[in-house]
Amino acid sequence: MSVTGIFLILFLIVHATVNGMIFFNDNGEMFNFYAHFLSHNWLLRIIEVGLFAGLILHIIQGLMLTGQNNQKRPVKYSVNPGNATSKWYSRSMGILGSLLLIFLVIHLSHFWLETKESLYVTHKEDSLFEEMKEVFSQLWVVIVYVCGVIALCWHLIHGFQSAFQTLGINSPKYNPLIKTIGIAYSLIICFAFSMMPIAIYLGWIQ
Amino acid sequence: MEHKEINLNLRIWRQKNAQDKGQFENYKAENISTEMSFLEMFDVLNERLINEGKDPIAFDHDCREGICGMCSMHINGRAHGPWDGTTTCQLHMRAFKDGETVTVEPWRAKAFPVLKDLTVDRSALDRIQQAGGYVSVNTGNAVDGNSLPIDKTKADASFDAAMCIGCGACVAACKNSSAMLFTSAKVSQYALLPQGQPERNTRVMNMVAQMDKEGFGACTNTGACEAECPKEISISNIARLNREYLSAQFSL
């Protein structure tokens, strides 16, 4: 979980940076340039396979972990401590992850599938930026994306610190740093991602 | 501390034996001194049940001073009740309000089967300990203590880990019923000391293998164990266990 998680955390930095190019508000020129580069470079094609492998592995590990752990208490407590002993999101990684999985299916069918189709099937040069504008012109899509990103944010806030703990990195010297970076990372990434559909929907980006 | 007497409505788990399904039963505890411990409250109640010719409520206890780890009870959703860093025997009745309903359940975990009422079988923890939680010493004269220099901070951290009383509250509090805090404390107490070095790798591998075999869940770092541990064992020990395990696995 931790290794694949950190891998995905790193991927999100690249993803947010490239997509953040739309905020230059240059009619998507910069963004399209990078998107084109990313989808036509053979080295990146290989990395993309690795990314999907990491993602699928993370999902399988998560499902197995949750499934197995759920069997370890056949008779449940009648009274539970609620948030008195742990944070709700640390207990809800399975649910948050499942929400993310649903979101991911929608997300990939919106963008990844389309791009691949025009790249390998229809062979027409399409502008990912135009596609983004089109998809985010629907209100329900914007709402789904913002909800997905909120789930991602909680998932990351626990996941970031948790990954370090699992890898054995927990020391008074570095704990404040890990905690601060983890929360800052989660908030910045998720703020950036949620602003993309919102900004396009509201017409802030042309 | 002002002395008061309170009445409580108790909702207690009753289960005849390991095969029985079990259910909650309601009891009234009357004129309970706020200076009693939670177990003394049970003594008063059991005395009454015995006088009435009923089966007293079975619960584990031994030292009644917070060092043996026997008094396992889940009280109002909390392992060992509402106070932090406290065992049930050290929990006082002033923690409760007059007229309050108090639900008492046994530890719930697949690895801790209920034997009767509030008593569970915690021997899975003993077997983890037996799998490697020791130092093999060849007999001979005791060596001079000063011949082994030990860094003070490490000695302190080892001592903190050795505070674990094997009570199982960490397992009871964990949503995954994981015994990582217990095992990590037992591994850490030796890993930090020179005496623990020769068996360092086999110890962690064997103890973790036994832990998995006993049917405990896997750690997802929620931190509930640390919050409920009566000896306030830190989850930094779990990180140490993970480190020990990784390095043992990669050692040749």
Ligand code: SF4
């Ligand atoms: S780590 Fe704490 S909660 Fe777990 S068995 Fe030891 S003393 Fe009890």
Ligand code: FES
């Ligand atoms: S009875 Fe020994 S710790 Fe409570």
